[in-house]
Amino acid sequence: MLRLAKCILFAGAVLGLAAFSPSLTAQRKAAPVNSSSAPVPAPILQGKKAFISFELGDVSSFPSTYSGGPERAYNEFFQGMQAWGRYELVADPKDADVIFAIRFVDTPGLSNPQIRVGITDSRGRVSLWGFAEEINGAFRKKSRDAAFSAAIDQVINDVKLLVQPNDAHP
Structure with missing residues (x-):
């Protein structure tokens, strides 16, 4: 039973990471190239x-x-x-x-x-x-x-x- 709980917990963690990874990537790519508006x-x-x-x-x-x-x-x-x-x-x-x-x-x-x-x-x-x-x-x-x-x-x-x-x- 403890082994099953660990597997479920691990699967939940993996799914959670998978769910948030695309949004983190999108946030990174959405950042402006010149975010400080420094002179080019x-x-x-x-x-x-x-x-x-x-x-x-x-x-x-x-x-x-x-x-x-x-x-x-x-x-x-x-x-x-x-x-x-x-x-x-x-x-x-x-x-x-x-x-x-x-x-x-x-x-x-x-x-x-x-x-x-x-x-x-x-x-x-x-x-x-x-x-x-x-x-x-x-x-x-x-x-x-x-x-x-x-x-x-x-x-x-x-x-x-x-x-x-x-x-x-x-």
Whole structure:
């Protein structure tokens, strides 16, 4: 009887966590990118040309955990930024107003892997802004791949919210 009670209590706890997890995730994603309304650095807002830099992140997750290779985050981010069209993407950082550096991070200290993007002023090489989005866990590779792409989409939306807060789609 005591064993049955423990099982019921455990099942209730698991169901309770499952019920509240989506709302916690929604709350996290609903937070504004610039919650303090601090001024956004001028090169980000006024820049016309951008260079996208691929920072080699953790490569051990490819191809076993996610499809593709270590450059997958770069490729998807580049395509998304190109589709947005806000910045003219250039092949040489010397021609850019801002540099977006993208990196996939999966270190033991993190609960979930992350996609990180740093924005740098191309003239002075000063860090201007940064974003990090977690990749939600999943059991099936197809679902992990979808979560990876969703994190890339979210970080692109973070940039949109920063640059054009009224035009982004959260």
